[in-house]
Amino acid sequence: MGLLFFLPMMVNAQTFNSPIRLSAKSNLLYDVALMPNIGIEIAVGNQFTIAASGTYGWLEGWPWHKNIRVVTGDIGVNYWFGKDTNQLMHRGFHIGPYAAVYRYDFLFGDEGQQAKANWGAGVALGYSVPVSPEISFDFSLGLGYVGGKYKEYDVVNDVFERFVWKADKVRHYIGPTKLEVALVWHLFGPKKKGGER
Numbered sequence: 001m002g003l004l005f006f007l008p009m010m011v012n013a014q015t016f017n018s019p020i021r022l023s024a025k026s027n028l029l030y031d032v033a034l035m036p037n038i039g040i041e042i043a044v045g046n047q048f049t050i051a052a053s054g055t056y057g058w059l060e061g062w063p064w065h066k067n068i069r070v071v072t073g074d075i076g077v078n079y080w081f082g083k084d085t086n087q088l089m090h091r092g093f094h095i096g097p098y099a100a101v102y103r104y105d106f107l108f109g110d111e112g113q114q115a116k117a118n119w120g121a122g123v124a125l126g127y128s129v130p131v132s133p134e135i136s137f138d139f140s141l142g143l144g145y146v147g148g149k150y151k152e153y154d155v156v157n158d159v160f161e162r163f164v165w166k167a168d169k170v171r172h173y174i175g176p177t178k179l180e181v182a183l184v185w186h187l188f189g190p191k192k193k194g195g196e197r
Contacts, residue, residue, distance in 0.1 A: 021049075021090070025138065025184040030055050035070055041078075041184070049078045049090060067107045074100035074178075076124065091136065095125050098142060098178065110155040112163070115171075118148030122177050134186050142178025147171055 021043035030037035039053025057070040076098030080090045102118040122144015130136040152166045 020188065022187045023184050024187060025051075025053070025182045027053070027055070027180045027182050029179060029181050030057070033057070034059060035068075039182075043090070047080050049080065049094075051076050051078060067105065069105040071103040072100060074098055078124075078126070091128050091130055093125070093127050095123065097121070097123050098144075100177070102146070102148075107155070110157075112153050112155065113150055114153065115148060115150035118146055118150065118171060120144055120146035120177050124178050124180075126180070128184070136184045136186070138180065138182040138184050140178060140180040140182070141176065142180075143175065144177040146173040146177055 023041045025039045025041060027037040027039070035055050035057025037053060037055040039051060041049050041051040043049050052075045053073070055070060055072040057068060059069075060067045076096055078094040078096040080092065080094045082090060082092035099121045100119065102120065103116055104118075105114045106112060122142045124140045124142035126138055126140030128136050128138045147170070149168060149170055151168055154164050154166055156164050
């Protein structure tokens with residue numbers, strides 16, 4: 001997340017006109033939870049973008065949990081309802097499908113869940129609000145399905161702390177699967193007429 005704040009100071013990438021619209025983004029909800037998230041989004045034509053992002057978190061020894069380990073990756077396509085084709089950034093409402101993979105290990109108290117590979121898919125609706133010529137905030141909510149095998153285990157505190165398998169289960173979840181408040185930095189793209197952004 002901090003990289004997105006400092007990059008404009010290090011590289012003035014917005015000084016040139018480009019036929020490609022490319023943005024870097026980070027989901028602030030993950031960042032606040034100390035699970036760094038980084039993504040990119042590139043325009044395909046005037047109304048569509050393709051976005052991909054990844055998250056990594058490894059937290060241990062907190063008062064309310066023993067560990068949370070999360071690795072995720074997702075890719076999606078967005079259709080933008082606005083028609084600002086001469087703008088550096090897309091803005092307004094967007095909608096589109098997405099797919100994701102999840103690897104996690106959650107341990108709360110003496111009970112945990114672990115999955116090597118779960119997957120999900122859904123549809124997200126979002127709204128993008130510009131706050132400067134190169135920076136915007138994007139708010140998205142996705143509804144969909146998450147499935148895959150996972151293990152339940154217990155922690156046995158005897159002479160050595162042991163993780164004891166309890167059951168193999170299959171997840172079938174339908175509901176909210178994506179929540180995003182993203183800080184977006186628009187790296188480069190077309191200029192307005194007259195050379196202005």
